[in-house]
Amino acid sequence: MSLPPPHPRRLGLTGSIGAGKSTVARLLRARGLTVLDADEVAREVTRDPAVLAEIEAAFPGVLRDGVLDRAALAAAAFADPARLAVLNAITHPRVRQRMLALEEAAAARGEGWIVQDVPLLLEGGLEGAMDAVLVVDAPLDLRIARVTARSGLTAEEVRARDARQMPAEEKRKRATFVLDNSGDLADLERQVDAALGALGMAPPATSAPPEESPSRS
Template sequence: MAPASFKRLGLTGSIGAGKSTLARLLRERGFTVLDADAQARLATQEPQTLHAIETLFPGVVVGGQLDRPALSARVFGFPAELAKLNAVVHPRVRARMAELEAAAAQAGARTVVQDVPLLFEGGSRALFDAVLLIDAPLEVRLSRVMGRDGLSREAVLARDAAQMPAEQKRRLADAVIENGGDEVDLAVQLEVVLRKLGLHP
């Protein structure tokens, strides 16, 4: 059981906004940061999860391994199909994150950060004491993801369209960090936000 002073911070942002960089800066400051994407990758290696996904999307599990590009082609751009996949994966990820968070609280962490790309879309806002959004201009985000993942502009736009619009996320977040500049600027903004929210590792 976490102490009453324990805080849970949600970190989110659209694709290419810079969540990974901000998560690293938080870790460097001593915060425990849990990565929902990493837990999703682990969850989708579990036989039960793979069976559930293969039942919904026949042919995307090959030799006991998830064919991620094939699955992406089946769900991105198809909201109903993406919702089916999320219904399988999201509860498993939340359970994993809750276990890791409990362990961190037991070890004495005062704040745990959960890096959750689809925080608002997944309906988990109520789980957090505060939500920090990182954002960047669309063209900056597209350029980052195309360079990082080798995806076409159209493929990145399809992934972006599957997420809640950035303006809507801004209205729902407790604090917003702008990531159109360099890492020094990012660090300065982060310090201001941590003071504003009263968060400590």
């Protein structure tokens, strides 16, 4: 009987709103790493009719012609921690199940490391399941400017969302590596490569930078 493939090691990726986590995820993909995006998996999960039915029962009016109105759901859930806990109870177990299936597929391909891109990784107490954690950070004023430029949210709304997350300073303390995204893209790339090198994951010399958006977020 053949043994199952060894489980890939997990590199957790997280950061406060507007810090630039998505940019780092693109850089990691450009270096050949599989990045499992928890937000994308959550979007996939919430296309399941059974999940949509549970969400509609808990948050009436967030479906429009059978399609989830994500802005309406966010407004309803983020307004109250208790309501957000209800949404998380519906989606998080399914997201974890799907992420595990994707990890198993990476193991079958023989990958030694996978990246788990999870916005609330530390808030959810998931760092213990990671072999290393990358925290992307930048000054709050810069993060607010990035988010308001790309999303239409006001500065006050961004501050409110940021306040619901773990403070950036606490995230930095819990990180294996902190990536300071207050400089240019080349500086961020150097930090990513240094972290990968320290983990024994030196990227190929020919890796190409990703297509970059002006907001660097």
